[in-house]
Amino acid sequence: MTAPPSAAPTGRTDDSARQRPVLSIRDLSITFSGLRALDGVSFDVPTGGVTAVIGPNGAGKTTLFNCISGIYRGEGEIELAGESLAGKSPHARAALGIARTFQTPTLIEDDTVLANVMLGGFSRTRAGLLPHMVLSPRSRREESELRDRSAEALELMGLLPLAGARAADLPHGLRRRVELARALVAQPRLVLLDEPAAGISHTEALEFADLLTGLAERSGATLLLVEHSVALVMRVARRIAVLDFGKLVVEGEPSLVRRDPRVLAAYLGDEAES
Numbered sequence: 011m012t013a014p015p016s017a018a019p020t021g022r023t024d025d026s027a028r029q030r031p032v033l034s035i036r037d038l039s040i041t042f043s044g045l046r047a048l049d050g051v052s053f054d055v056p057t058g059g060v061t062a063v064i065g066p067n068g069a070g071k072t073t074l075f076n077c078i079s080g081i082y083r084g085e086g087e088i089e090l091a092g093e094s095l096a097g098k099s100p101h102a103r104a105a106l107g108i109a110r111t112f113q114t115p116t117l118i119e120d121d122t123v124l125a126n127v128m129l130g131g132f133s134r135t136r137a138g139l140l141p142h143m144v145l146s147p148r149s150r151r152e153e154s155e156l157r158d159r160s161a162e163a164l165e166l167m168g169l170l171p172l173a174g175a176r177a178a179d180l181p182h183g184l185r186r187r188v189e190l191a192r193a194l195v196a197q198p199r200l201v202l203l204d205e206p207a208a209g210i211s212h213t214e215a216l217e218f219a220d221l222l223t224g225l226a227e228r229s230g231a232t233l234l235l236v237e238h239s240v241a242l243v244m245r246v247a248r249r250i251a252v253l254d255f256g257k258l259v260v261e262g263e264p265s266l267v268r269r270d271p272r273v274l275a276a277y278l279g280d281e282a283e284s
């Protein structure tokens with residue numbers, strides 16, 4: 011799949027772009043009715059590959075995603091590839107290259123898989139969704155390009171043979187893949203994946219892990235993953251940030267994180283040894 015428009019394609023990224031984190035979070039805090047859901051969180055997400063955020067229920071993981079995507083306004087700084095996101099709406103952040111999937115996939119049930127995936131690209135066409143209904147020459151050209159990009163995204167997710175299937179007829183595991191293909195079609199720099207393995211079997215989760223690894227290599231997007239499945243996270247992530255009670259407990263390579271006594275105490279327990 012083509013790399014994000016404002017980033018160099020994978021394999022041709024210059025060294026400075028490769029070394030710059032795709033996302034920098036500095037001293038991020040947010041309070042709900044006296045509850046400190048995030049408390050001075052700082053870490054970088056390196057460009058490329060998969061970074062994971064883990065932590066117990068209520069640790070602040072989804073809140074972190076909501077702050078990155080602009081749904082919540084926290085205190086502190088978030089930068090995307092060196093550009094401050096302060097004051098930017100969710101739509102503006104999407105246009106800058108932040109895509110997101112949710113815990114529960116929301117697909118248009120009566121539409122085909124391909125049509126669902128194409129919807130992810132309309133925010134990046136110059137004209138948006140409305141003119142596609144009147145089919146001007148420009149909108150026809152954009153729609154044809156979007157169709158090609160959507161087919162590429164489906165191919166990356168192993169879904170191309172199902173392009174014409176009705177979304178409603180897909181099992182849950184495949185619906186999650188469609189949602190991810192829809193996020194990729196906007197050619198994002200960064201994809202926020204909220205519990206992509208929720209509700210799928212252990213075997214499907216491990217297959218999904220391999221898919222994510224391949225995707226991070228081939229799509230040009232960096233994947234930031236919130237996930238409860240420690241097996242999946244340990245398999246795919248190059249860095250892991252651990253949250254507990256809104257604070258960053260530790261951030262680093264999986265081999266270090268899984269041995270960290272604070273992480274064992276806060277979250278992983280015996281799972282880390284398996």
Ligand SMILES: Nc1ncnc2c1ncn2[C@@H]1O[C@H](COP(=O)(O)OP(=O)(O)OP(=O)(O)O)[C@@H](O)[C@H]1O
Nearest residue numbers: 042043045047065066067068069070071072073074
């Ligand atoms: N809009 C909100 N209003 C009030 N409290 C909120 C809001 N959003 C999150 N919280 C609270 O912030 C804390 C962190 O919630 P969050 O959903 O980010 O945790 P999480 O780590 O994603 O948990 P889970 O793994 O269960 O999804 C929780 O105590 C939650 O109740």
